[in-house]
Amino acid sequence: MPAIDPHPRSPLDLDFDTMRTLGHDVVQLVAGHLASLRQQPAHTSLDRRSAEAPLATPPPAQAVAWPELLATLRQHVLPHAAREPHPGFIAYVPSCPTYPAMLGDWIATGYNFFAGVWPIAAGPNAVELLVLDWFRQWLGMPAGSGGLLTSGGSNANFTAMVAARDAAVGDDPARIARLTVYMSDQTHSSVIRAAWMAGIPRANVRLIAVDSEHRIGCDELAAAVERDRAAGLIPMLVAGNAGTTNTGAVDPLPELARWCREQGLWFHVDAAYGGFSVLCERGARALAGIGQADSVTMDPHKWLYVPFECGCLLVRDPRRLVSAFSIHPEYPKDVESDGVDVNFADHGEQLTRRSRAIKIWLSLCYFGLDAIRAAIAEAMERATQAETFVRAAPGLEVLSPATLGILCFRARPLDASDAAAADARTERINAALNADGRWLISTTRIRGALALRICPIGFRTTMQDMRELIDETARLAARIA
Numbered sequence: 001m002p003a004i005d006p007h008p009r010s011p012l013d014l015d016f017d018t019m020r021t022l023g024h025d026v027v028q029l030v031a032g033h034l035a036s037l038r039q040q041p042a043h044t045s046l047d048r049r050s051a052e053a054p055l056a057t058p059p060p061a062q063a064v065a066w067p068e069l070l071a072t073l074r075q076h077v078l079p080h081a082a083r084e085p086h087p088g089f090i091a092y093v094p095s096c097p098t099y100p101a102m103l104g105d106w107i108a109t110g111y112n113f114f115a116g117v118w119p120i121a122a123g124p125n126a127v128e129l130l131v132l133d134w135f136r137q138w139l140g141m142p143a144g145s146g147g148l149l150t151s152g153g154s155n156a157n158f159t160a161m162v163a164a165r166d167a168a169v170g171d172d173p174a175r176i177a178r179l180t181v182y183m184s185d186q187t188h189s190s191v192i193r194a195a196w197m198a199g200i201p202r203a204n205v206r207l208i209a210v211d212s213e214h215r216i217g218c219d220e221l222a223a224a225v226e227r228d229r230a231a232g233l234i235p236m237l238v239a240g241n242a243g244t245t246n247t248g249a250v251d252p253l254p255e256l257a258r259w260c261r262e263q264g265l266w267f268h269v270d271a272a273y274g275g276f277s278v279l280c281e282r283g284a285r286a287l288a289g290i291g292q293a294d295s296v297t298m299d300p301h302k303w304l305y306v307p308f309e310c311g312c313l314l315v316r317d318p319r320r321l322v323s324a325f326s327i328h329p330e331y332p333k334d335v336e337s338d339g340v341d342v343n344f345a346d347h348g349e350q351l352t353r354r355s356r357a358i359k360i361w362l363s364l365c366y367f368g369l370d371a372i373r374a375a376i377a378e379a380m381e382r383a384t385q386a387e388t389f390v391r392a393a394p395g396l397e398v399l400s401p402a403t404l405g406i407l408c409f410r411a412r413p414l415d416a417s418d419a420a421a422a423d424a425r426t427e428r429i430n431a432a433l434n435a436d437g438r439w440l441i442s443t444t445r446i447r448g449a450l451a452l453r454i455c456p457i458g459f460r461t462t463m464q465d466m467r468e469l470i471d472e473t474a475r476l477a478a479r480i481a
């Protein structure tokens, strides 16, 4: 380590020992939190007024003592949240980051790397190129594909949509107004919003009906494209799903890729949820063909066990990104890319961007890929096992079988002809389960029926947790009318 400067010259600078002490306190706090998760509730919340009231002071003119600040956070802020990395947090899409990944994020923060252009952060940018290439290989995309790490899946989907628009019609407003995009009605809202933000008229976003397994109907898709062409519109992009948020459904990726190529359509795959399941055998089988896409969104902050915020976009031809996003104002002339170095600011909307790659690299290398692979495989197995438990419970029924780590089920309706009563009962069971403290689960609709939905992908969740959750649901189903 270089020699320590014993005399910081600004009051905002801290001496080495103080930094170490403060950092140690934070490590104590976070490590204590993580190591005691099972003893904590999975979720606690507060109404807005109660949450704001104890914090509502003007910014202090004078320094407040560090222990007092930590005490305020401990008392009034940190407890009032869902605990995403908790073993019982199986609602929505859990984010359960490894500790080395958290530290990687902190290293990137501590060094405050500016990962927008190559020469300002060559080392961190090289790590980003490395992890992007790992992802490319896992997906089976061709060499030369590239992209960037983003704030999340929403931003990655948006970046893909803008690149596709640029490739289709450049910036011709008359032609942009005629663009149409296609996706199944199970597609995540961020893809729809991405189209809106990219200037595709809202009326031109086509949501295609799905089959009994929640996969896009290819005939309906082809008919919609044909209709739109006949009406003088310009079909631009099909967004396939590699793991829908609702049920984990995977669209027929190879067929869609082939058909889009024939039709001259950009084929984007939203694999924000399911993408990293390719690391295990079952996931790789489910996602076969994903590497043929023109672009793929993945979210390391979901199933690669790194903390928020970390999404990723990979594009078969990264020149499409440069064409859509690069802009050359006067002041960063010194750092323009020479065509070999990669300026990630030319690949998306962010100029100032943190290094998100270090946390990925540190976590993967600390544990080794086999451990991550095993965690993903076990997560899928937990959902499958939970399905077996549901099927064995006479009072429960499966609404969507375990698919890529997601299971939807409910209490068997007491009166099959009364859908509203069945939904109301599901609401009550969901509320009772979540009041327990051991779990946070969520609901969704499957073919119109309200369902309990679980996504047990966090690595702290166990098979025993599944057993207890389904047993408890069965007990509640017997009690709640």
Ligand SMILES: Cc1ncc(COP(=O)(O)O)c(C=O)c1O
Residues within 6 Å of the ligand: 093, 151, 152, 153, 154, 155, 188, 190, 243, 244, 245, 270, 271, 272, 273, 274, 299, 311
């Ligand atoms: C399938 C899918 N796509 C996109 C997104 C949006 O990703 P993010 O929340 O990281 O922006 C999600 C989020 O859950 C998702 O499940």
